[in-house]
Amino acid sequence: MDNEQSAASSPKHSSIITDEGSVTAVVLDAMADTPNARLREVMASFVRHxxxxxxxxxxxxEEFDLGIDVLNRIGQASNDLHNEAILFSDAIGFSTLVCLLNNGRNGATETASALLGPFWRMNSPPTPNGGSIVRSETPGPALFASCRITDPQGRPLAGVEVDVWQASPVGLYENQDANQSEMNLRGKFMTDPDGRFWFRSVKPAGYPVPTGGPVGDLLRAQNRHPYRPAHLHFLCFKPGYKTLVTQVFVGGDEYLGSDVVFGVTEHLICNCRQGEGTTPAAHLAGPWFQLDHAFVMEPGEAKLPQPPIK
Known part of the structure; x- marks a missing residue:
């Protein structure tokens, strides 16, 4: 072994623990030479906390062992169709906190962002404006959405790629439900020169998050309900602008004030009203709803998040 290898393998700091009070300082000292400054900062704070x-x-x-078991079970419960780790982060409000820390610095868009959630898929089908994201028989009243995207000065943004996804009125996303076609209630739109995009769907309903894993155990232990208010997800992407990940909630939903994942802000409650007369699509009968919403995108880096499922 040469001198360089010997130096690399020899400890630079003593790891001998004298008592409970010395543990933290010894661990921090051992990590002090981490070359990556951001990793050094984050890990030091993590250890202290x-x-x-x-x-x-x-x-x-016993509580330590239980905590380790919960972490292991969260990993075991995650797969290509379900991300228990994201769900856990959502259920303790951590996802929303991180979202607002990184997107709440501009008054006009302070609460326009929202958590991504565990059900976004990368390759939803391109859909023309005015098209439908209902790709299999789906119960519920028709919903006609008309939206517009501008910059903070109110100027329309053309060419924004907008991903839309939602659960069906029975409370399941298509990847959870064998009765729904692949990519049902998912679509990708492009804004027109006036920054507008529009589409047809079905009115969403509130639904429970999956409760068969550790997150469900936690909610039951805390005497919390598992429900989310009715909402649609939007991801807006355009080079030169910060990617906007958000949700739009149906006003009047009974769970607006008690969302299990703490995702509701006042800015995200939309104008969703029952339509009068015949539907905008002549072949559809029955009650229908109109949703209108405006989005604002800030200049910045355009990057897509890591899909939580495939």
């Missing part, structure tokens, strides 16, 4: 948490609650060994 985790150690302080254990001291504050006087964490027992």
């Amino acid at each position: 985790m150690h302080a948490f254990a001291r504050e609650v006087q964490l027992t060994e």
Whole structure:
């Protein structure tokens, strides 16, 4: 072994623990030479907070073992069709906090962003404006959405790629439901020169998040309901502008004030009204609804998130 290898393998800091009070300092000292400055900052803060948490609650060994088991079960419950880790982060409000920390700095769009959620898929089908995202028989009243995207000065943004997805009125996304066609209630639109896009769907309903894994156990232990208010998801992408990930909630929904994943802000509650007379699509009968909403995109870096499912 040459001198360089010997130096790399030899500890630079003593890891000998003298008592409970010395653990944190020893760990921080061991990580102090991390070359990546951001990793060094994040990990040091993480260690300080985790150690302080254990001291504050006087964490027992049994509780520690339970926590490790929950982490393992979260990983085991995640697959190509379901992301339990994202769901857990949503259910403790962490996803919304991170979203607002990174998107709440401009007054006009302070609460326009929302959590991505665990059900976005990358390759939803391109759909012309005015087209339908109902791709298989789906119960519920028709919904006609008319939306517009501008910059913070109110100027229309043409050529924005807009991903739309929602659960069916029975409360399931198509990847959860064998009765729905592939990519049902998903579509990708492009804004016109006036920044507008429009489409037909069905009026969404509130639904429970999956409760068969660790997140469900947590909600039951906390005496919390598992429901989300009715909503549609939107992801707006255009080079030169910060990608907008948001949700639009149906006003009047009974769960607006108690969303299980803490995703509702006042700015995201939409104008969704029952239509009068015949529907805009002559072949459709029965009650129908009109949804109108305006989105604002800020200049910035355009990048897509990592899809939580395939």
